[in-house]
Amino acid sequence: MPFDLTEDNRLVAETARRFAQDRLRPNAAHWDETHTFPRDVIREAADLGLAAIYTRDEFGGAGLSRLDAVLVFEELARGCITTAAFISIHNMATWMIDTYGSPQQRARWVPDLAAMRTMASYCLTEPNSGSDAAALRATARRHGEHYVLNGSKAFISGAGANDLYVVMVRTGEDGPRGISTVVVEKGTPGLSFGANERKMGWNAQPTATVIFEDCRIPVENRLWDEGTGFRIAMSGLDGGRLNIAATSLGGASDALDRAIAYGRERRAFGKAVVDFQATQFRLADMATELEASRALLYEAARRLDARDPEATRFCAMAKRFVTDAGFRVANDALQIHGGYGYLKDYEVERIVRDLRVNQILEGTNEIMRVIVARELLRA
């Protein structure tokens, strides 16, 4: 752990570490294999303040920093990448409601979200718009004091299982200025869900399409003004990307530890696998990549905490760098395990599968480069 963390930062990380090691790590392989969504165990995270980490404390948030959140998700992912990512998305949606909601909206939704009596999904992607999110087509047409929603959202984490859906919909013109953010509660007539997607990883949480068919919600479910939805969605993602990067750092760190432990035991040509210089150089590169990742990630989190004007660029750089490095390191850890790495018994194959999606979601790593280049060339 870096030398410049405060005692409070370390305590937060230690709390997450104990929970991850006691409650997540022993079960992660079983949940993956049986496709179990461990709702009750995830709820225990709320008792530790991990359901609304960087949400203000007025309605039950923990009021901690983005740096604290990154430390938490790094530790949680050392136990189970999939549940860590689920908790991360819930935190992002909760923060969006608390930040952009009116006092009445915050009082209505945040206390239950912070206690995880309810859980929330973030709904931006559609079947025909992912990277080009501002092209979304799901509509919310105003009829008096209601909106009527039609359209669908694809790949939604927690869809069907969760209670609240923070949804970006078109209320006006084409492009980003015609988008608004609304909250849709499970059970609202006209809201339904597609089948659970069959995925390469993240098997311990559901992913499905969210469908709106003449789904009527009160206008008071809209966050902030009409036309601000794209800004809300993007500001949620700055922190979301740091959290996802942190799960890559934690998952890959776990893979490195497993590779060292295995390489010490496994023998070939009369010596331990870690005694080959090729293995040592690989381990050295893995550790170096993770430390460089950690430094960039913590720097991006500090900038977001400080509301630095360059925070968005740093969040995109960190997401791209750390999720690429994390996947490479996990894959190298699998290689050090030889054929056993390919078997489920040693769990590195699960880490590789679970980390792969981090290069794709919350903006693909190509889109992260688009953001970084745009900011560089803006001047």
Ligand SMILES: Cc1cc2nc3c(=O)[nH]c(=O)nc-3n(C[C@H](O)[C@H](O)[C@H](O)COP(=O)(O)OP(=O)(O)OC[C@H]3O[C@@H](n4cnc5c(N)ncnc54)[C@H](O)[C@@H]3O)c2cc1C
């Ligand atoms: C398991 C999982 C969970 C998810 N959870 C959620 C969720 O909870 N909520 C949510 O809203 N979404 C979620 N997503 C969706 C995810 O954010 C999108 O898949 C992602 O943003 C990419 O969109 P796409 O799949 O439509 O790819 P596309 O946009 O079709 O991209 C295809 C390829 O083209 C590249 N590309 C596109 N545009 C450019 C460009 N301008 N320059 C260079 N390359 C480009 C992309 O990088 C990619 O390689 C999830 C996805 C997965 C797999």
